[in-house]
Amino acid sequence: MNNHFADRMASVKPSAIRSLNTNPDMIFFGGGYPDASLFPVEALQKAYQDVLQHSGAQALQYSFSAGLPVLREQIARRMKDETIECSTDNILVLQGAQQGLDLVASLLVNKGDVIITEAPTFLGALGAFAVYEPEYETVPVDGDGLDVAVLEQILKTTKNVKFLYTIPDYHNPTGVTMSLERRKALIELANRYDLVILEDTPYREVYFDKAPPPALKSMDTEGRVIYLGSFSKILSPGLRMGWAVASEEMIRRLTLLKLGADTQCSTLNMSAISYLLENYDLESHIKKIRASYMVKRDILLNAMRENFSQEIAFTYPDGGLFTWLTFPSDFNSREFLLNCAIPQFNVGYVPGDAFYAKTPEHNHARVSFSTVSAEDIQKGISLLGEAYKQYR
Template identity: 40%
Template sequence: MGFKYAKRMENIKASEIRELLKLTQRPEIISFAGGLPAPELFPVDDFRKVSDKVLAEKGRIALQYGPTEGYNPLREKIASRMTKVGVKADFNDILIISGSQQGLDFTGKIFLDKDDIVLCESPSYLGAINAFKAYQPKFIEVPTDDNGMKMNELEEIIINNDKIKFIYVIPDFQNPSGRTWSLERRKKLLELSEKYNIPIVEDNPYGELRYDGKIPPAIKGLDTKGNVIFLGTFSKIFSPGIRLGWVCASEEALNKYILVKQGADLQASTISQLQLNQYIEEYSLDEHVDKIKNIYRRRRDLMIDTMKKEFPQDVKFTIPEGGLFTWVELPEHVNTRELAKKAIDNNVAFVPGGSFYPNAGNENAFRLNYSNMDEERIVKGIKILAKVIEEALQCEKSM
């Protein structure tokens, strides 16, 4: 029809992960692609009971519009729960949103004009990259190691660029790398944020899913100046289908998110908020999270152990302390987009690593998820993938 669309649409591409997930609907596919929780762990029966109770006792409230900020009893529970990641918050510091992905989109809308600069880890979360791209920024990738962003290089980038709007980070079990920032790096990032007056957007979907050691304080938990905007979600610790997340920020910043929320969809789903609130009142969310952690820890260990046994020696991978992902690096000459096609032909799916670099390149890595497949399929899938990698490496050597 030839409609005249906004120029920003030229920057919006189909999510590679979402496209891969279409393929993984085939039952024969062993999928390590999406960041999906294990559906067999969803508390379906308990949630049905609380849903019936909400409709029976608060049906007229549940089916009505509600305040943009969210249902106050749930906001209070979120504020209380944030102490688990070291954040002291009041319910007035919380805005309930339709999944933390909406928070990423709102962040772009609030902060970014065309050609503004976003600083992010290298690599970084594909969903955030795509959300920000709609607002036509430029990305500068900050080099990282096992402890997080390299602070000397970050400060040099800040000094040499004057249109930086925010620093986007995932400090706990980073997506896609699985790495966790050291406490020293968290403190230094906050110091630089305060020194140069640049806000930090801290994305924390996985912080409670720690399998080894103690949970370090979120960067927001160290923040005394209101420089950190924290995005949280129930997608990984409860269910992605309810589409509930939150923003925790200073009054000034949170008011901007509230205004944008009003223009986007008025409010998060009232009935979902009441259902979740009722569940937390009647059941132990902590026990549910512990159950998830025990299963995911076992699956992580099994995947890592199988990779150690089956993968070629020149293949490197991270050993995450929590979260949902490990990051695999192959020799530089191997293109994992081509490898992904061969893996799909063998009924195994993963996400090629180039998708996680906003400025392209780095095609020799890929991300694996271990939360969604059962133990038998994890072992089978990794063995198949090891053969696909070995064949690719042998093919390169023979050329």
């Protein structure tokens, strides 16, 4: 059958994460899922019940490719609270932010065009982009976000750059947040080099001590930033609901692509979320989520301080679900995971080499604290520290 498949399938690979967690007893820090015990099940039950009772026929009918007008208006209002200038016409409701990654690549990328990503970057984005057969350039990330000087060098020397893909807030996989200075410098650079920025920020509202710096989109005066938001981490990922904020022209074209891809998001889900935004105290719910993850972040970082060799560095996330480990430069985190941590200690993470668009680094790991219980965080980190000592 192989000769039936399109050439592009050669670059479409299975997820390096989903194949790792095979043993149900393993303490696994690899998953990127939110904590399901935080999903507002009762509120959603009421929302669906009310929608079906009062406007059932309408909610079960086809509706609009760009999203229900009332929901687009509600999202626009939330974006204005973030000082992002926008109207309903700048909003497209999506099947999760993930759909935005696909549609934006479909909108902008011809085979062989260049996408610039952070190194490391979100694996799901690489999966979405792969179908369009891009080339990559990559920019390293430090504690303040992507290195703008390296980006400028790339922009100076590279042809056919279609966009920069960045996750400025509580980055997946590193957990770091782009500083305000970097954001300003990035927008200035984008304006100077006519660069489109895809700002992917599903964790933005899941901050701990303080809110993140303003969104790149809020600093965009030239319509060159496409912002992707998501309800996955503040409500539930099973709803498959996110949104894009972009110039009217981009939204019009992205809507045409969405029409071809899936016609529209579920009218019922859009109606239920709209109901929730109107009738439910989402802000209090988000505060609860923040508090819960912050407790876990603190337990995790304390456990790592207590149990890890000084040789292992880790980031301090101010929000989101992840921290990023850096082992000594000669250390291979995948070999350690597969030959020691999993088989001998029953503890796992995602090896960092999976997260690079171009040149993998082998001495990192992504550790997530969202779905692991406090007790298992302590136990798992102690096991990982022990495994490392034994392996080295």
